[in-house]
Amino acid sequence: MKTAAWRPSKMMTTTTTKGAALARGATTATTTLARSTTSSSVSAGAKGSGVACRASGKGKFGASAAVSVTPASTAVEQENEVGTMTFTTWLLKQEMKGNVTNEMAVVLNSIALACKQISSLVTRAGLQGMTGLAGEQNVQGEDQKKLDVISNDIFSDCLKNCGRTGTIASEEEEVPIAVEQTFSGDYVVCFDPLDGSSNIDAGISVGSIFGIFEPNEECNLEGKNIVTESTDGDDLDISQQESLLHCCRPGKDLLSAGYVMYSSSTVLVLSVGDGVYGFTLDTLIGDFVLSHNNIKIPESGKIYSFNEGNMKGWSDGLKNYMDFVKDGEKPYSSRYIGSLVGDFHRTMLYGGVYGYPGDVRNKNGKLRLLYECAPMSFLAEQAGGKGSTGTCRVLDIVPDQVHQRCPLFIGSTKEVEIIEKFLS
Numbered sequence: 001m002k003t004a005a006w007r008p009s010k011m012m013t014t015t016t017t018k019g020a021a022l023a024r025g026a027t028t029a030t031t032t033l034a035r036s037t038t039s040s041s042v043s044a045g046a047k048g049s050g051v052a053c054r055a056s057g058k059g060k061f062g063a064s065a066a067v068s069v070t071p072a073s074t075a076v077e078q079e080n081e082v083g084t085m086t087f088t089t090w091l092l093k094q095e096m097k098g099n100v101t102n103e104m105a106v107v108l109n110s111i112a113l114a115c116k117q118i119s120s121l122v123t124r125a126g127l128q129g130m131t132g133l134a135g136e137q138n139v140q141g142e143d144q145k146k147l148d149v150i151s152n153d154i155f156s157d158c159l160k161n162c163g164r165t166g167t168i169a170s171e172e173e174e175v176p177i178a179v180e181q182t183f184s185g186d187y188v189v190c191f192d193p194l195d196g197s198s199n200i201d202a203g204i205s206v207g208s209i210f211g212i213f214e215p216n217e218e219c220n221l222e223g224k225n226i227v228t229e230s231t232d233g234d235d236l237d238i239s240q241q242e243s244l245l246h247c248c249r250p251g252k253d254l255l256s257a258g259y260v261m262y263s264s265s266t267v268l269v270l271s272v273g274d275g276v277y278g279f280t281l282d283t284l285i286g287d288f289v290l291s292h293n294n295i296k297i298p299e300s301g302k303i304y305s306f307n308e309g310n311m312k313g314w315s316d317g318l319k320n321y322m323d324f325v326k327d328g329e330k331p332y333s334s335r336y337i338g339s340l341v342g343d344f345h346r347t348m349l350y351g352g353v354y355g356y357p358g359d360v361r362n363k364n365g366k367l368r369l370l371y372e373c374a375p376m377s378f379l380a381e382q383a384g385g386k387g388s389t390g391t392c393r394v395l396d397i398v399p400d401q402v403h404q405r406c407p408l409f410i411g412s413t414k415e416v417e418i419i420e421k422f423l424s
């Protein structure tokens with residue numbers, strides 16, 4: 001049975017749709033919801049948890065601080081929330097469960113706002129002259145598309161303006177940036193604003209990926225194995241080095257990670273460390289609405305997703321695996337978009353394995369640890385799957401460079417384990 005308290009109020013929908021200044025929008029939406037609720041215990045929870053959680057440690061924010069909330073939802077109740085619960089409402093519920101602080105909720109809301117804007121641009125890119133090259137290269141030496149640049153600005157601005165982000169590291173920026181506008185929270189957000197951008201001109205799925213850490217309290221540079229120069233060889237100042245230290249953290253420290261896929265629909269999939277949830281952008285109301293409740297990756301699945309054009313440079317173990325998937329009465333199906341978010345989203349829902357291995361030329365492959373491999377591995381594990389380099393757990397790797405790459409095999413636990421056996 002669903003209580004009226006959880007139904008998104010008209011007032012709230014209107015507030016979040018306006019797209020006004022994010023920090024204000026997010027806070028107002030939360031307040032409005034707390035006020036609109038019919039249960040006094042829920043109201044108290046909404047207010048109380050925000051304050052109490054602030055002092056809590058990472059992961060489960062002050063579960064002990066959780067105030068009296070309405071009884072736990074039943075499975076049926078959760079099912080009923082699909083198609084009706086907005087992302088903002090869901091976030092408030094996570095706050096009440098002690099899974100996020102209200103500051104973290106503001107950061108997540110700012111990401112949702114950025115992604116709504118990017119979604120709108122991706123849809124209209126072909127009409128508004130935003131395809132093609134922007135005449136710049138990113139720090140990886142890749143040509144930047146116009147939309148890469150614009151999406152990076154949107155993502156950065158939303159995160160800065162929300163006032164709760166202390167450090168941001170973007171795939172498109174050379175070094176992490178300390179955010180001057182931060183007011184509280186100081187969260188560290190690593191993101192790839194538009195992954196798979198080489199697909200844009202053909203109208204193929206692209207996505208944004210993000211991971212959020214707590215600020216590193218031991219931000220003391222002494223004795224830390226951190227690079228002190230940028231990829232261009234420029235010396236980094238102390239503030240830049242500290243920002244680097246905030247970001248160079250293992251994926252197992254992530255508080256939250258997610259992606260937004262811009263495809264036939266725009267889907268936000270995220271975890272705050274308590275399962276994985278998907279929200280589809282309802283363009284009529286301009287809000288993300290719960291569409292995938294507690295996603296679980298199938299334990300196995302006969303789909304493999306690799307760029308086999310690179311096979312010549314792969315290890316013998318991996319070449320043997322490629323023979324294995326094509327062997328037998330029922331060979332695996334091959335599916336490869338070349339856009340991590342799209343390939344991973346399919347793997348989450350249908351099962352199977354996505355892989356981007358190292359090869360003779362690039363032993364760590366192509367994908368970046370902080371913006372691609374770690375957030376996706378966090379989601380995979382939260383959904384009951386696995387993210388591996390072939391020999392170790394991706395979430396255990398401590399980066400020493402912000403743009404570090406890493407081999408990735410991710411998806412159904414059994415499928416990843418089969419690859420690990422071939423590679424051992």
Ligand code: AFP
Pocket residue numbers: 142194195196197198199307338339340341343366367
């Ligand atoms: P682009 O952003 O340059 O399109 O790269 C996308 C990506 O990082 C990831 O999204 C894909 O899974 C992977 O690269 C595809 O790489 P290949 O084109 O080498 O298969």
